Amino acid sequence: xxxxxxxxxxxxxxxxxxxxxxxxxxxxxxxxxxxxxxxxxxxxxxxxxxxxxxxxxxxxxxxxxxxxxxxxxxxxxxxxxxxxxxxxxxxxxxxxxxxxxxxxxxxxxxxxxxxxxxxxxxxxxxxxxxxxxxxxxxxxxxxxxxxxxxxxxxxxxxxxxxxxxxxxxxxxxxxxxxxxxxxxxxxxxxxxxxxxxxxxxxxxxxxxxxxxxxxxxxxxxxxxxxxxxxxxxxxxxxxxxxxxxxxxxxxxxxxxxxxxxxxxxxxxxxxxxxxxxxxxxxxxxxxxxxxxxxxxxxxxxxxxxxxxxxxxxxxxxxxxxxxxxxxxxxxxxxxxxxxxxxxxxxxxxxxxxxxxxxxxxxxxxxxxxxxxxxx
Amino acid sequence: xxxxxxxxxxxxxxxxxxxxxxxxxxxxxxxxxxxxxxxxxxxxxxxxxxxxxxxxxxxxxxxxxxxxxxxxxxxxxxxxxxxxxxxxxxxxxxxxxxxxxxxxxxxxxxxxxxxxxxxxxxxxxxxxxxxxxxxxxxxxxxxxxxxxxxxxxxxxxxxxxxxxxxxxxxxxxxxxxxxxxxxxxxxxxxxxxxxxxxxxxxxxxxxxxxxxxxxxxxxxxxxxxxxxxxxxxxxxxxxxxxxxxxxxxxxxxxxxxxxxxxxxxxxxxxxxxxxxxxxxxxxxxxxxxxxxxxxxxxxxxxxxxxxxxxxxx
Numbered sequence: 001x002x003x004x005x006x007x008x009x010x011x012x013x014x015x016x017x018x019x020x021x022x023x024x025x026x027x028x029x030x031x032x033x034x035x036x037x038x039x040x041x042x043x044x045x046x047x048x049x050x051x052x053x054x055x056x057x058x059x060x061x062x063x064x065x066x067x068x069x070x071x072x073x074x075x076x077x078x079x080x081x082x083x084x085x086x087x088x089x090x091x092x093x094x095x096x097x098x099x100x101x102x103x104x105x106x107x108x109x110x111x112x113x114x115x116x117x118x119x120x121x122x123x124x125x126x127x128x129x130x131x132x133x134x135x136x137x138x139x140x141x142x143x144x145x146x147x148x149x150x151x152x153x154x155x156x157x158x159x160x161x162x163x164x165x166x167x168x169x170x171x172x173x174x175x176x177x178x179x180x181x182x183x184x185x186x187x188x189x190x191x192x193x194x195x196x197x198x199x200x201x202x203x204x205x206x207x208x209x210x211x212x213x214x215x216x217x218x219x220x221x222x223x224x225x226x227x228x229x230x231x232x233x234x235x236x237x238x239x240x241x242x243x244x245x246x247x248x249x250x251x252x253x254x255x256x257x258x259x260x261x262x263x264x265x266x267x268x269x270x271x272x273x274x275x276x277x278x279x280x281x282x283x284x285x286x287x288x289x290x291x292x293x294x295x296x297x298x299x300x301x302x303x304x305x306x307x308x309x310x311x312x313x314x315x316x317x318x319x320x321x322x323x324x325x326x327x328x329x330x331x332x333x334x335x336x337x338x339x340x341x342x343x344x345x346x347x348x349x350x351x352x353x354x355x356x357x358x359x360x361x362x363x364x365x366x367x368x369x370x371x372x373x374x375x
Numbered sequence: 376x377x378x379x380x381x382x383x384x385x386x387x388x389x390x391x392x393x394x395x396x397x398x399x400x401x402x403x404x405x406x407x408x409x410x411x412x413x414x415x416x417x418x419x420x421x422x423x424x425x426x427x428x429x430x431x432x433x434x435x436x437x438x439x440x441x442x443x444x445x446x447x448x449x450x451x452x453x454x455x456x457x458x459x460x461x462x463x464x465x466x467x468x469x470x471x472x473x474x475x476x477x478x479x480x481x482x483x484x485x486x487x488x489x490x491x492x493x494x495x496x497x498x499x500x501x502x503x504x505x506x507x508x509x510x511x512x513x514x515x516x517x518x519x520x521x522x523x524x525x526x527x528x529x530x531x532x533x534x535x536x537x538x539x540x541x542x543x544x545x546x547x548x549x550x551x552x553x554x555x556x557x558x559x560x561x562x563x564x565x566x567x568x569x570x571x572x573x574x575x576x577x578x579x580x581x582x583x584x585x586x587x588x589x590x591x592x593x594x595x596x597x598x599x600x601x602x603x604x605x606x607x608x609x610x611x612x613x614x615x616x617x618x619x620x621x622x623x624x625x626x627x628x629x630x631x632x633x634x635x636x637x638x639x640x641x642x643x644x645x646x647x648x649x650x651x652x653x654x655x656x657x658x659x660x661x662x663x664x665x666x667x668x669x670x671x672x673x674x675x676x677x678x679x680x681x682x683x684x685x686x687x688x
Contacts, residue, residue: 009480013469020468020507214464214523217430218481219454372449374430 006220010228018232025236028198032190032240036183036247050134052076052099055088060108062149066119069145070101075134092122099123099134111149111163118165135168142166183248184339185308187241188331192274192302193295195237199278200291202229203370208288213374222370226363230275237271248339258338262345266338269355270331276362277327283369302328330355381406381531381562382427384438384445389422389431389585396422398585400436404564409557411576411593412566413674419585420566421461424533427564428458441530454482457524461535463516467509471500471519474508475526482527494522514545521552532556534565538572550575570671581674589674593667602626602665602673603642605649608634610658622648627676629669638669 018025054067070076076099082088092100102120104110110117121138123131146164203225206212215225248254277298285291303309305319306328312320323329330351337343382404389397397419404410412420425431427440429449437444443451465474475491484490495504498518508519517537524532532553538546550572553563567573579596581589591599607615612635620628624644625637639645649660 003483005480005483009477012480013466013473013477016473017466017468209467210460210462210464211466212464213430213460213462214458214478215481217428217453217456217458217460218478219450219483220481221450373432374425375432 006224007228014232028236032243048074049077051079051097053080053088053091053097055082055102057105058107062108063103066145069141073141075137114163116165118167121168184335187244188328192328195274196278197295199275200281200295201288203282204285204288204291257342259344263338266334273327273359280362280366302326307332327358382440387433387436390434396585407560408577409563411573411579413573414582418582424535428456456531457529458533459520459524465508470505472504478523479526498522513540517541532563597665597670600670602638604638604663604665604669606661606663624648627673629672
C-alpha cells in the first residue's frame with residue numbers, strides 16, 4: 001500500500017527545494033549560532049567585576065588578606081571603602097554597587113579568640129542572577145583568604161568549624177542559572193522553534209502556490225506526503241545539534257558526561273516530534289502567516305513553561321500540566337540528565353514514554369486532519 | 376468510439392454552503408473523443424472536472440471514470456488520469472527535469488531516466504532541462520504542464536482551460552498535440568471559453584449555472600439552437616450596429632471584419648428588424664445559415680459570468 005517510491009519522490013523534492021531556498025536554509029543554520037551568542041555570551045549568568053563596597057569597622061592583617069582575596073577572585077571590583085554605617089547602605093540602595101561587604105567591629109580579635117565573627121555580604125536582590133555568582137563564591141574566597149592565618153592559630157581552633165562566619169543576605173534565591181544549564185536548554189528551544197516553523201508551512205506553502213492541486217491529483221497518500229515532507233528536516237536538526245554541541249564543548253566548556261546513544265535517540269525523537277507538530281499546524285493553517293502565528297503560539301509556552309526559563313517545580317499545578325504536554329519539557333529534562341548528570345537509558349524512561357506518546361498523538365491527528373480532496 | 380464510455384456519471388451535484396455549483400450533471404464521454412466543456416466563468420466547469428478525477432467529493436450522484444467508482448476509488452482514478460489544472464501548479468522552484476522526475480516517482484514509474492529524457496526531448500527542451508519552471512514563459516509552462524500530465528501515459532486527459540494566456544501559435548501547437556493523443560486512443564475532456572478551441576472538440580457540453588444546457592456533437596450545435604442569421608455588409612456599419620443592437624428579434628450582433636452578422640431564434644422578428652435598415656444607402660443584406668461561430672457567440676452572450684463560489688473551492 002505505502003509506496004517507498006512516492007515517499008522518496010516527496011523527500012527528494014523537498015531536499016531540492018530546501019537547497020534552492022538559500023535564505024531559509026541560511027536562517028536555519030544561523031539561528032542556533034545567533035541564539036547561542038545571545039544567550040550564551042550576552043546573557044552572562046556568571047558575571048565578573050561587579051562593583052562592591054566594603055564597610056570596614058575593624059582593620060588588620062586578616063581583613064587585608066580577605067580583601068586581597070576578593071580582588072583576586074575577579075568576582076567583584078571594590079569601588080568604595082566606607083567607614084560609617086549609613087554610607088554603605090546608601091551605595092547599595094542607589095545601585096552604585098551590587099554588594100556591600102561588612103567587616104564587623106573587633107573582627108580581628110574575635111577571629112583569633114574563636115568567637116566566629118560574622119562577615120556580612122549584602123547582595124542587591126533586584127538582580128538575583130548577577131548576585132548568584134558572588135554568593136556562591138564568597139565562602140570559598142573567605143576560606144582561601146584565611147587558610148594561611150589558620151595555621152598560626154592555636155590548635156583548638158583548627159579542624160572544627162572555621163573561626164569566622166560568612167552571612168549572605170538576599171531577598172530570594174533563584175535556581176542557579178548558568179551556562180551549564182542554559183546551553184542544553186537552548187538546544188531544546190532552538191529545535192522547537194526551527195523544526196516546528198519549517199514544517200508548519202509544509203502544506204500551507206503548497207496550498208498558497210497552487211501546487212497542492214497537482215500533488216493531490218497524483219496517487220500519493222497522506223502518510224507518504226507526511227513522511228516525505230518531514231524527514232529531510234531531520235538533517236537540518238542534526239546540523240543544528242552539531243553546532244550547539246560543539247559550542248557547548250569548546251566555547252562554554254560544558255562536559256558531556258552521559259550516554260551518547262541515549263542522547264542521539266532522545267534527540268531524534270524530539271526532532272521528529274517537533275516536525276510533526278509543525279506538520280499538524282500546516283494541516284490547519286490556511287496561509288503561511290497563520291502558520292507562523294500558530295508556531296509562536298506553541299513556542300512561547302515551550303520557553304516559559306518547559307522549565308527552560310523558570311524552575312518547573314515552582315510553577316502552579318495548572319502550568320505544570322501544560323508543561324507536561326509540551327515536548328520541550330521532557331526533552332529538557334532528559335538532555336540535562338544525560339549531558340550534565342551522566343544519565344543512562346534507564347534514568348530517562350520516565351520522560352521518554354511521554355515524549356513518544358506526544359509524537360504519536362501529533363502524527364495521528366495530522367493524518368486525520370489531512371484533506372485528500374480540495375473540499 | 377467503441378466500448379463503454381470513459382466517463383459515465385449521473386446526477387453529479389456539488390454544493391458549497393447553500394450555493395449549488397454543479398446541479399445534477401450527467402456526462403458520458405466516449406473513448407478516444409475530445410469532449411469540450413463550454414461555459415462562462417463560474418459555471419461549474421472546474422468543479423465538475425475535479426469531481427470526475429476525485430479532487431472533490433460529490434454531494435450527490437454516482438458513476439464511473441475509467442471503470443472505477445468516482446465516489447470510492449479515487450486513488451485508482453488518480454493513477455490513470457492526467458489532470459492539467461487551470462492555474463500553473465507545478466513547482467516553480469524545481470527545474471523542468473526535477474518536476475518531471477518528481478511526478479514520475481509519484482506515479483511509481485519504471486525506467487525513470489529514459490522516460491524523463493524522452494519527455495524532455497519531445498518537448499523540445501533538451502538544452503534547457505535544468506531551467507527552473509518558474510522562469511518559463513506562459514506557453515512553455517503550459518507545454519511542460521501537459522508533458523507532466525502525460526508522463527504516466529494516462530488513458531484520460533482532463534484539461535481545465537489549458538490555453539488561457541497562451542499565444543495563438545502555441546495554442547495551435549497544443550491542439551495538434553491533443554489531436555495526436557486522441558488518434559492514439561487517449562480521451563480528452565477540456566474546458567474552455569475560447570471559440571477556436573471549442574471547434575476542435577468532437578462533442579460539446581454547454582454549461583451555465585451548474586446545469587448542462589446542451590450536449591451534442593459540435594457540428595450539430597447550430598442546428599440544435601435553431602438560429603437564423605443575416606449578413607449585412609457595405610454601407611455604414613457603425614450606424615447599422617447602433618440601430619440593430621438590441622432591436623426586437625436580434626439576439627446577437629457580431630462584427631466579422633467588414634460585415635455584420637445578426638442572429639435570432641425568431642426568424643420573422645429578425646427579418647422584420649433587418650427590413651428596417653434595408654433602405655439605407657449601399658447596404659447589402661443576405662440571409663445565411665448560422666454557423667458554429669454564431670452559435671458560440673449566441674451561447675456565450677446568453678449568460679454573463681456566473682456568480683459562483685467555484686474559484687473559492
